[in-house]
Amino acid sequence: MRFSPIPRTAAGRDALVLAVVGIGLWMLIVFLNINDVWDGLLSHQNLLELDELFDVAAFTGILGFIYAYRRLRDLRLEMQKRSQVESEKEWLANHDPLTLLPNRRALETLTSQGVNSQSDKRYVIYAIDLDGFKGVNDLIGHQGGDLLLRAVADRLQQGLPDSTVYRLGGDEFLVIAERQEGVDAGQAGLQLLKRISAPYDIGGMTAEIGASIGFALYPEDGNDLDDAAHCADVAMYVAKRSGRNHVYGFERIMEDQVLRRAETELALKNAIREGLIKPYYQPLIDLRSGRLRGFEALARWQTGPNNYVPPGDFIELAEAAGLIGELSDSLLRQACRDAARWPEALLLAFNISPTQLLDRGFVEKTCALLQETGFPPKRLELEITETALVRDTETVIAILTELQNRGVRIALDDFGTGYSSLSQLSKFQFDKLKIDQSFIAGVMSDKKQEDIVRAIMHLGKGLGIVTTAEGIERNQQLEFMKDLGCDIGQGYLFGKAMPADQTLDLIASFSKTEMQRKIAG
Ligand code: C2E
Ligand code: MG
Ligand code: MG
16 A cells, blocks of 8 residues: 555544644744734733633633534434434345345345355255235234244245345245255255245144245356346246146246246236126036036137137136136126026036135125126036145135025036045035046946946935036937936037027027937937
8 A cells, every 4th residue: 555645534634734734823923923922912901911821722722622522422423323223224125024034125235236256156046935825814814924924934044054035025035045065956945845834833823834936046047146036936936837835946948938828817817807708608408307407607718700718728827817716706797697597497507716715705705796696596506626625625615515505506526537536525515526527438438437437426326416427428428327327417419518698599499309308218
C-alpha cells in the first residue's frame, strides 16, 4: 500500500486542516506578539487579567469537549439503533416469519450472486411441493396447518447435511445441498420424501401429508444455481402431474412436456369457461325387462366441427390443474337440466373424480345444484372409482353416506381394475357395482375372465348390490350376462354416448324397437 500524507477519512482530513490552521494562528500570535496587545488592552480597560482570560478559555474548552463527547456518544447510539433496525428489516425481507426459513427473495439474492466459479463445489437442488396440504389444513384448521408447516421445515432442515432450506411460499420448499461423495441424489430425495410423509402429531391429532419432489444437479443441469433451481422446479412440476409422492430427476425433455401441458391447461380452462365441454349420454338398459333405465353422462370436449376429445385425455389434466370442480359443476348442472326433460323413471348416472370427494363442501354444493335445476336427488346416481376410497377413507365415506342419506345413489365404477376392489365393498354400502368393460371384453374368449365375471356377479348378489355390465358390444356377451342374472347393461350394442337432444328421440322410439324385444327375449 502506498503512503499518502493526506488522510483518507473526512475526520482525518478535518483534523489535519484544524491542526494546520491552529499552528498557523499560533505562529501569527507569536509573530505579531498579540498576547501583549491583548494584555495591554485588557489592563487598560481594567476588565480581566490575561491568566483569568485563559481560565475562561480553558473552562469553555473543557465544557465544549464534554458537550462534543456527549453528542458523539448520542450519535453513535443512534447509528447503532439505525443499523439494528436496518438489519432487522433486512432479515424480515429475506425470511419467512412462520418457519423462520430464508424465503424466495433470499434465494434470488443468492442465485443472482452466482456460485464462485473458482469453487469446485457441486450442488443438488430439491424443489418440494407438499401433496394434500390443503385437505389437512381444512381438517386441522389454519393454526394446525401453521404448526404442520413448521414441523415440515424442521424435518427438512435435519434432512441433509450442508444444506439450506428455503420456504418459497404456501406449501413450497426448496433445498440446496452440497453433494456428498457416493450419495445418490435420487435416493436422498426419496429419504426426504420419507421424512416428510411420516405422521405428524399436531396438538394431539395425527396428520399425514405427502410431497412431490423434483431435483436438478449443479453444474450438470444448469450454468448457475438459478438455472438449476428452475430445472428442479420443472422436474417437480412433472412429478406433481404424475400423481402424489413422486421424486423425479430433471431431464431436458421435461421442459417441452411442461410447455405443452401448460398450453393444454390454458386451452382446457378456456374450453370450460366457454362451455365447450358438454355431457353426452350413453343408455343404460335393464337386462331383465329390456327397458331403458337411464343414461350415463360422459364428458365430450368439442374442438372442431366433428372433432371431440375424449374424457380420458382431459379429466386427469383438469384434476391436476385444480379445474375439476369447476368442470364437474358445469357438466352436472347441464346434465340435470337435460335429464329433467326425461320421463321420471329414468336415472342420470354421473362420474365423480376422487379429488372432488376430498372437499367437505361437496355434499352441500351438489344438493344446491340439484335444487337449482329442480332435479330430484333420488334420480341421480354418482359413480366413483375405488381410488376415491383409497385416500382419506374416513372423509370420503362420510361424504358418500351423507349423499346417500339425502337420496343420491352411489355406484362403484370400473369394478375389478383397482388393487383393492374387494376391500372397498366392505367399507361402504354401494347401491350399484359396475363390472369393468375389460372383463366383459374377454368373457367369451377367456375362461379366466369368464370365471372372474361369475365370481363378481356372485359377490354382488351376495351383498345385495345391483350389478351393471359395462362395454357390452356383442349379442353373446349380452346373453351371457343375462344368464348370470346381471341387472343392467351398458355398451355400444345398445348405443354410444349421444348429445342431449338425441336422448329424447331414443326415449321416444325405444319401446318400439327391436332392441327391447331382443333383450327381453
Ligand atoms: P366410465 O365411467 O367407465 O365410462 C364408460 C366408458 O366406456 C366411456 O368412455 C364409454 O364411452 C366407454 N364405453 C361404453 N360402452 C363401451 C363399449 O361397448 N365398448 C368400449 N370399448 N367402450 C365403451 P369415455 O366416455 O371415453 O369415458 C372414459 C372415462 O372418463 C369414464 O369411464 C369416466 O371414468 C371418465 N369420465 C367421463 N366423463 C366424466 C366426467 O364428467 N367426470 C369425470 N370425473 N370423469 C368422467
Ligand atoms: Mg362411469
Ligand atoms: Mg366404468
